[in-house]
Amino acid sequence: MSTAQPPTTAIIGAGISGLSLALALNQQSIPCTVYESRSAPLNIGGAITLFPNGLRVLDALGIYSVIKPQGYSFDALYFRDAAGNLTETHEFGSEAKYGYSALRVYRHVLINALLAALKDRGVRVEYGRKFSHVITDDEGITFAFTDGSQEPAAILVGADGIHSTVRKVLYPDLGPPSFVGQIAMSAAVPTAQLNLPAGADLREHLPATFVSQQHGAFVMAPQGPDGSEVIIAKQKRVPVDPRREGLAAMLANKEAHIALLRENADAFPDIVKNAVSDIPIDQLFVWPFYVVPRLERWASWEKGRGRVVIVGDAAHAIPPSSGQGVNQALEDVYMLSLLLGNKGVDEAEPLGFWQKYRQARVDRILKLVEQIDLRRLPTDEVEEKVVKEPFELGWLYGTDLRGDVDAWVRDNAKE
């Protein structure tokens, strides 16, 4: 057990949820420590897309101005058919409407910015500490790590991702996340390889999803501040969970991975054929898609007992096709920190408000994901289920979490 002052809040997991929660709590003057099982910050997975709703949170945390110059800003994603004709445009952001364009930024850029801000503020992030279980939650919590060490906390937050161990404290009988029968495969190639017309404005071409009626979709999105690199990705139905049935073998076989990315490229426009013409083997990824069932509660919050909360993917894994996983995690942690920082309302109620508010948004996003996924799969599988109207996304991008929390606090303040 460490001899330092016991933290009031222990955050398990130094992914984007855990680190941003630590920063948000620090902003509310709530002390915390982050414990991460890995030995060092994770540096994989290419870039992530941050939407206005997530960027607004990062702005409030002082991180947006740090990452913006390191990311690729854009407002729209284009859907094109197999001949390259534009079929739909999806809004991803707009400075005029929401205050922010969308930003594609390497995951490690965001993680490093959060770590630097935490270091500046003296918030501890301890690596090589894998949470195991809660020992007692009578008055505050004492919990154990897999190496047998222990720590105390008043609040234990599980920001430990889709395969969360802290979730088991709330749901001891819940099975592992289920595989949804789809994987994404991706690689990164130089944008120059696409052979766009000389002088072309990259933002008029990409990011784009090319949809073939027979072969599904091929996604391309620029990354790096100048868009000089493009991620190329395919979503594919697979009958069995590749993590159980040989994901390691699949990852090891780089040539097979490249062959899958190239499969049926002839059915797509030249830009796709060019993209797959030369695929470097050092940036290949396979991501199986998992879901956790809709959970009744994300917190155990009884007076006089240790409290447990789960956030981000641990609470509500959202299929990656929405691009909202990180953005929703940022909404979770910012709103939670505002509510925990407010002392004017009775203890447990803010958590009930938080989950109801957050769950309603997650549910709406899951419906959106269903539609996005339908557009990315071969038409014969899905034709009759596709909604043709363009998406209206003001509810998603324009949300004012601080305003909504302030209004709720005003309405629920103790006499």
Ligand SMILES: Cc1cc2nc3c(=O)[nH]c(=O)nc-3n(C[C@H](O)[C@H](O)[C@H](O)COP(=O)(O)OP(=O)(O)OC[C@H]3O[C@@H](n4cnc5c(N)ncnc54)[C@H](O)[C@@H]3O)c2cc1C
């Ligand atoms: C292919 C793909 C593309 C994506 N693209 C986007 C995108 O463009 N935009 C977007 O918003 N989202 C995207 N997502 C989703 C996004 O990656 C996740 O929603 C997000 O990473 C969740 O963050 P998290 O911090 O909750 O969990 P994680 O990132 O999984 O972090 C959990 C952390 O907890 C640690 N941990 C786990 N168990 C323990 C333990 N027992 N003790 C201590 N530490 C532990 C882990 O090592 C890890 O560091 C994408 C996901 C995939 C798969």
